[in-house]
Amino acid sequence: MILNVQEDRLLITSDTHLGSLFCNPRPGLTHFLEYARVHKYNVCVNGDGIDVLHTSLRKMTRETAGFLPELRRITDGGDITIYYTIGNHDIVLEHYLADWGRLRLVPFLNVTSGNKRIRIEHGHLYDPFFLKHPDLQDALTRFGGLICRIHPPWYHWYKLYGVLKYRYIYRLLKRTHAEGGGFLDAGERPSYVEAAEELARRGFDAVIFGHTHNPGILPLNGGKARYMNTGSWFSQPYYVELLNGEIAFKPWLDPGPLAMASLAP
Amino acid sequence: MSANYLEELSYKTGDVIFEEGDKGTDMFILQEGKVAVFRKFADEEVLLATLDRGDFFGEMALLENLPRSATCRALMATRLAAIRRGELLMKIRRDPTFALEMLQHMSRRIRYLDEQLISLMERERVSREELARVRAASEYPDKEHAA
Numbered sequence: 134m135i136l137n138v139q140e141d142r143l144l145i146t147s148d149t150h151l152g153s154l155f156c157n158p159r160p161g162l163t164h165f166l167e168y169a170r171v172h173k174y175n176v177c178v179n180g181d182g183i184d185v186l187h188t189s190l191r192k193m194t195r196e197t198a199g200f201l202p203e204l205r206r207i208t209d210g211g212d213i214t215i216y217y218t219i220g221n222h223d224i225v226l227e228h229y230l231a232d233w234g235r236l237r238l239v240p241f242l243n244v245t246s247g248n249k250r251i252r253i254e255h256g257h258l259y260d261p262f263f264l265k266h267p268d269l270q271d272a273l274t275r276f277g278g279l280i281c282r283i284h285p286p287w288y289h290w291y292k293l294y295g296v297l298k299y300r301y302i303y304r305l306l307k308r309t310h311a312e313g314g315g316f317l318d319a320g321e322r323p324s325y326v327e328a329a330e331e332l333a334r335r336g337f338d339a340v341i342f343g344h345t346h347n348p349g350i351l352p353l354n355g356g357k358a359r360y361m362n363t364g365s366w367f368s369q370p371y372y373v374e375l376l377n378g379e380i381a382f383k384p385w386l387d388p389g390p391l392a393m394a395s396l397a398p
Numbered sequence: 399m400s401a402n403y404l405e406e407l408s409y410k411t412g413d414v415i416f417e418e419g420d421k422g423t424d425m426f427i428l429q430e431g432k433v434a435v436f437r438k439f440a441d442e443e444v445l446l447a448t449l450d451r452g453d454f455f456g457e458m459a460l461l462e463n464l465p466r467s468a469t470c471r472a473l474m475a476t477r478l479a480a481i482r483r484g485e486l487l488m489k490i491r492r493d494p495t496f497a498l499e500m501l502q503h504m505s506r507r508i509r510y511l512d513e514q515l516i517s518l519m520e521r522e523r524v525s526r527e528e529l530a531r532v533r534a535a536s537e538y539p540d541k542e543h544a545a
Contacts, residue, residue: 241495250452258494331493336429336452
């Protein structure tokens with residue numbers, strides 16, 4: 134099992150939800166991987182790269198069958214390594230994805246880059262509801278997916294509910310994280326920030342999660358470390374760039390197929 | 399702060415964190431710095447390992463309730479987080495990946511010891527065969543002995 138790696142050039146994104154009925158990340162994800170290959174980065178897809186909960190057999194088959202040749206083409210030269218951490222939407226696909234032979238599957242990743250240590254983890258283990266009632270959460274997620282099929286804007290209402298809950302109601306009830314503020318403004322649940330804080334105390338300079346679909350950065354361990362969340366590809370995708378120990382949080386602005394075609398082979 | 403139950407300790411260069419034979423009930427996570435692990439052998443200190451940021455040590459005494467099996471010394475200014483026996487479960491509850499990393503760490507150590515054991519057995523077999531050849535050569539000097 135790979136847990137520790139040394140990477141000088143690595144891009145991390147998460148929650149691409151390939152196959153989901155409610156977003157179409159395949160062209161953008163292919164461009165992202167192509168961009169990484171051309172610029173000699175390795176990539177970590179930090180969980181929920183493929184979605185088995187919000188999908189139909191037809192969509193899933195079409196998307197994965199379309200993505201696999203692209204993945205083969207991009208990885209054929211052997212000049213890019215793609216790490217894939219397992220999330221909660223693709224937990225049942227572990228062996229299937231391993232059989233693709235193009236992804237290095239990991240439960241989480243401790244990356245050393247320059248003099249920095251970075252933890253990359255999907256983050257679903259710190260979701261109290263997922264831990265206490267995994268079957269119920271699975272059922273509710275599927276149910277939510279069904280409602281989204283009937284009325285797609287429901288997803289955005291759900292996200293708005295999260296923002297209201299953690300930005301206003303939790304703050305009103307004084308259930309905010311001690312160093313909270315920035316992230317709670319984006320609707321982040323305190324349990325993830327506390328888990329990141331716990332990890333930061335183990336000597337990590339940055340803790341990168343996905344899962345919550347709330348992109349942002351928050352200081353940890355008295356400002357010695359940072360919590361980063363790369364959000365999801367349902368809306369504006371974000372990624373973290375590790376470059377010889379420098380850690381940067383950036384939005385992924387898809388250059389489009391024409392610009393991608395002009396990149397070096 | 400959520401992680402405050404972990405006591406943080408600081409050491410200067412050359413400070414002994416614990417000594418072989420000490421009674422110890424804490425394990426440590428190396429937050430910053432470097433630590434050397436030594437063990438006494440024939441009145442000499444043998445360096446077993448050098449630990450870096452993020453590594454952990456001292457778990458054997460914590461898990462088995464036995465005296466420390468090695469001496470640990472700070473090689474530079476070092477900061478540690480100490481985990482007591484009662485806090486280990488709490489740590490694993492809050493940070494389950496820590497348990498997986500501990501298991502991998504111990505698995506790696508068992509693999510290393512297995513390799514050392516096989517290498518020692520191989521060396522012993524070779525020296526036993528060599529000894530047998532020398533004996534045979536001295537007892538029957540006229541016969542040829544294969545090298």
